[in-house]
Structure formats: structure tokens, C-alpha cells
Amino acid sequence: MVTTDDTRSTTTAMEPAARWCREALVQGWISVAAWMTFGLLLEGLLGYKTPSYLLDDTRRELFRLAHAHGTLLGLILLAAAFSRQLFKLAPPRAAWISLRTGAAVMPIGFLLAGIWHYESDPGLGIWLVPPAALLVIFGAVAFAFAARGGNREGN
């Protein structure tokens, strides 16, 4: 009985976690698709020697960073979702939220900073990047602890 009740209560408690996992999965795939598309755009700008991209070193660097971080963080979201499924991790909700927020905001920060920027200085959008980075770091650390310690489903 205890086991049955425990299982019931645990299942009920994990339902939101499963939802967060699904949402991270969706966001991860969308992120990969969107930022890969952006990468394709950069290839096109490079291929057609577009001066506003090619001759603007600051913009070029920031766009590259946006593309790289957007894609990579999308993959990290997918990894988070799969690791939850595979290893039954149960990181706190804050970890999911921070990871997802950071993964969304950081590349957008780079992108905005590259679109409107100053001479050799990124635009104001760059200020989105450090807090987003901290969110991602926090999420990653929380996931690491969940994987290392007791925060697993069914514990």
C-alpha cells in the first residue's frame, strides 16, 4: 500500500516535470531549426559577399555568436530533456526555467547587439547576454547535481 500510494503521489508530483521536459524538447528542436536557418542565412550573406555583413567585423562576430549559441543551447535543451527521460532526473523547476530562458535570451541578445551596434562595441542587446549566461550556468549546475545526487524520479 505504501508503495502504491508513494507511486501515485510521485506520479502526480512528476506530471509538471514531464510537461517541462516536453516544453524543453519542443523549444530545443525549434531553437536548433531557427538558429540553423540563421546560420544558413549567414552562409548566404557570406556567399554573396554582402558588405553589410562581410565588412562589419563587429556584426559578423555577434551574428556568428548568435548562430553558435542559439544552435548549441538548443542542443543543450534537447540533452536536458533526453537525460531526464533516460536517467529519470528530477531537477527543480527553477533549473528548467533558467535553462530555457537562458537558451532563448542569449542568442537573441547577440543577434540584437549585432543588428544595432556601435564602432567595435556591441549594441545594447549585449546586456541580455550575461544574465542569460548566468541562467544557463545555473540550470546546468542544477542538472549536474540532480544527476549526481538523489534528485531522481522515484527516489
Added chain:
Amino acid sequence: MNLVVDSDYQRSQFYQAYLLSVVREKQILLTTSLSLTGGALLLVASIVLLARPEYQGTRAGFADENYLKSGDCRSCHADHYASWARTFHSRMTQEATPANVQGDFTRNNSFEYLGVKARMEKRADGFFMILNLPDGNIQTAKIDRIVGSRRIEQYLTKQPNQYTRLPLAYDLVNHRWMSLNGSFFYPDGDNYFQHVAQWDSNCVFCHNVKAQPHLDFGNKKFATEVSELGIACGVCHGPGAAHAESALSPLTRTAWHLQPGEDKQIVDPLKLSSERSLMICGHYHGQRIPEPMDRIQSILSQGDPFNAGDDLAQFYRPIDRDSHIGPVAFASRFWPNGSPRLTAYEYQGILRSKCFRNGETGKRINCLTCHIMHGGDPRGQITDENRTDQPCLACHRQFGQTKALVAHTGHAAASAGSRCYNCHMPRVVYGIMAFHPTHDITVPAPQLTANSGVPNACNQCHLDRSVNWAITEARRIWPEQFAQAQLSPDDQFNLPEGPRALFAGDALTRALAADLMSGNGPTKPDPGWASPFLVEAFADKYPIVRFFAANGLTRPGVPWKGDKPDYLAAPEVRETMLRRWRDLTTVCPANVREQATSWSLKFQKPRRETDLEVGE
């Protein structure tokens, strides 16, 4: 029952304990994660702050204290660095490295002048100038630095006590070696080393950032330092250490971006009053003497005290026609009316201009009205638009209308006579193998040519008309302004002004006339008319006059083919060339050739010569 109650109680206790442990575990996890994130942030911040560069206090105690080098500015101002790097300013003075030296040290690398055979060599350990003197002696000088990168490349050799400018330079336009005597206004003479000069007390001040000769007066030894070779960021923006130090903080930079008017602890010439902005350029483009004169001691020992944004008059006085240092007078560097006749006096020219004098304080015309330091054509640091009437029309808007323009100029709207520069900034200033527009913006005054020998704008186009004709026309077109202008009773001013000036003026006037007759002025005279005069001008005893004459004889479009006569060749070689060119131009009208011969002889004797060097 008890058991059941007991069991329920225990179960409840168990659940509570379980939930508490889960909550505690989550709290621990959250706290640990947050702590580690904070730790990571602290680690990153510490590394960034430890790794940040320090600028304040560089060169403390020297004249260039807190000055940065252009490389320091590059990391933040990549665009400005790039637009500066493409200018001739950036390559004004350079170390003599294979990447910098443009002179031909390998193929056309010999040059003979005044009996000295020079050979220029590129060796494994550098560049050398070897002089075989007529007495058999051989002098070898290693070239350590070069000055100039656009028209001529001059060479400096490092000696124990100073850097010395060598007697030969490389003409970057005509791709040949030359004696510096060929660029100044001196006759051929016999002193091969006449223009060997000391760099440390002279050139260094206008071709580098913050010159500090460190002269030991007792031993007469220089230990010259500069903040940076060439004309770099510090010249216009002053010491940049405080600015760079502040700019290291992204918060400060963001504040600067959001509030562009905020003090950035750096000089921006565009934000200074027009007078102070002008002084920055005037410090380099306005030959000057220390004020008071005994300040020269501290300048030669400690260095140039002026920084961008300072009041130049606190330290220096611009040289004018009446200036002199002991027995050295400067009158020959100015036309008789006081207008500069050499480059590096643009500051004096602007100060004389009505556009400057009548302007509103703080908003007067200055160099940046027309010139641009980070854009445009590096040749002149000017945009294509500013080569037109546009800068003048910014104030004199009424002449943007064709009718008003034609009424003002008395010339067709599209003609050279309706271009502002041609009349108000005629090319009467010499600098480094070329003539340039004066920066003394004036109203044309043909009577000045007759009265005092100042070339006039009208006859820069109308070379085949006399000065008296120009005066008559000026009185007809602008009766009010020229009501007092009198025709000259001197018959020479009834002759075409181009050829008259070519033979009757002093060396600079003759060189200017040769340049105009060669078609480098606002209009291009018929070569059939101009060439016989240029041939006779090639007989001039001043190499610089011959230089311009030779260019005119072989300019594109002349109807004959002849080798360009060498203006620095030995006298007997030049005589042969002259005869050949007289033969070539026999196709020109006979009366013109006769005029050329007779006028050249007629004016040669009575003319007064004024010898002068440039920039010294």
C-alpha cells in the same frame, strides 16, 4: 485499532519526513547551484579585472605622459584606425623597413648630380646610400628612417648625436632619384650637401606625435623620442590614457553610447570650438616660433608642450612675413601682401581669410569645414563633394542658383571661372613638387600682380592675356569692387601673363607659371602656344623651374614625342636636351617661338631672385 492508528500515524510521519527531505534536498540543490553560479561569476569577474590593461601613468614625467599609441586605440576604434591607416598621415615618418621603403634600391638605384655619383643599395642589414665624391672619398650612410610617402621619400640616418636627413630623396610620382635641391628654390650651385639637415630640431616636430628632442645643451647631443612616429591618434585627440582607462568598463561605454554628449576624457576636434579645432591642425600646418622665444630651451630639452585642445597661442606664434629669429627672416615664404606661398602655412592662410575673421566666434570656418580625417580621398583628406563648390555654398547659399552665380562670377555657370576655388583659393602655394590652393581665401585682385608681384586668380586661367587686360575685365564685370584698380604703366603687364611670369618672376613665380602653362591649372593652354615658352624655361638655372617645364613638355596630349628632359642632368646634357626640344617645337608658330626666346632673355637680367627652402 491502536496498530491501525499507530500505522496511520507512522505513515503520516513517514510522508512528512519524506516530503521534508525532498524539500530540503531541493533547497540544498538550489542553494548549491546558486552558490556555484555565483562562484563562477566571481571567478570570471576576477580574471577579467586582473587581466584588464592599465593605461594611466604611461610615460609619466615625459611630455607625452598618458599618450597612447594608435595600436592601443585600435581595439575599440577599428573603423577609425582603418580609415586613419590608409592616410598619408599615418605613414609620414616610418622606420626604414622593406615593408615601408618605396624608393628603388635595386634597379634604377644610381643617380649623379653635381659630380657626385650616388648608389642606393638594399642589403641584408638594411638600406644604404653610398656617395662617391669627386675627390675620391666614399661616404656610406645607413638609412634608418624615412619621411614622406606620397610625393617624395626622404631618408634619415642615425648618427651618434642626432638623425640627419640625407641629400637625396626618391620621387614617388616620377619614380626616380633626386637631389633635395630639386625640390627647393635654389639654383644648381655646387654644394651637394646644401640640404642635409638635422631631423631632431626641425622635421620631428611636425611629422610625429609629441616630439621630445631631449637635447643635452652641453654636449649638443640629441636623444630624440616621440610618442609615435607619423601623424597618429594623439595628434588630434591628445593623451588618451584616461579615456581608455574609463572605456575599459562596459558600463561606462554604455553610458557614453546612451549619452553622446558626455565627457569622454578625450579630445574630439569636431566638438571643440572651431578656433581650438583649427589650432590642432595649425600646430602642424602652420610654421611657428615659440612664444616667448626662450621657450625654445624647454621645447628642445623636454619636448613640445602643446596638446590637442590647448590654446596654441599659449606656446607658439605663427610665423608671418615680418617674423625673424635673429638674422633669419621669413619674408620670402610669403607673397608681398603677406599671403603664404608655401605649404605648412595653411593655418596662417585661414587666419587671414575673411571667412574666418568674419565668422561667429566658436563657429568659424576651420579645416574640418572642407577636410575630413577619417574618410574621403587621402590625397588632400577631402571628399569628392568638398572638391566642388559645396563647402562654400553651405554659407553662401545664394550662389547655388545659376542666375545669381553667373551674376556674381561674370562667367558661364559651368565654366572654371564659376568654381569658387579657382577664384578665391587659387593655386599659388608650393609644397613638395606641386602647387596647391592657397588657404588664404581672398577676392581676386589682378592689380596686385602689377603692384607687388602677387599672382592673381584671373590670369591662372587667362594665361594668354595680360595683367592689364585682367584689371580691365575686373573693372567691367565688378565695377564697384574694382573702381580703384589702376592699370599698370609698366609695359610688361601688357604681355600675356603666363609667359611673362615664367620669365620675369622669382623662382617660385616662374615654377608656378610653368605648372600653369603645363595645364595643371584650372584650364589647359594649347600646347602649340605654351611649349616654346616651356622649352626656354627649361634653360632656367633653378632645377625646380626646369622640373615643372619638363613635365609640361611631355604632358599627355602634346603633339610630339620626345624624351622627358632631365631637370637634374649635368649642364652639358641639359643643353643637348634643350636643343633637341627647340627642334621638336619648330612646328609651333614662329612668332611664339620668337617671343619665347626674346622674352626669356629680356626678363632674365632685371628679375630679382628669392631663394627659399620648404618646411625649414
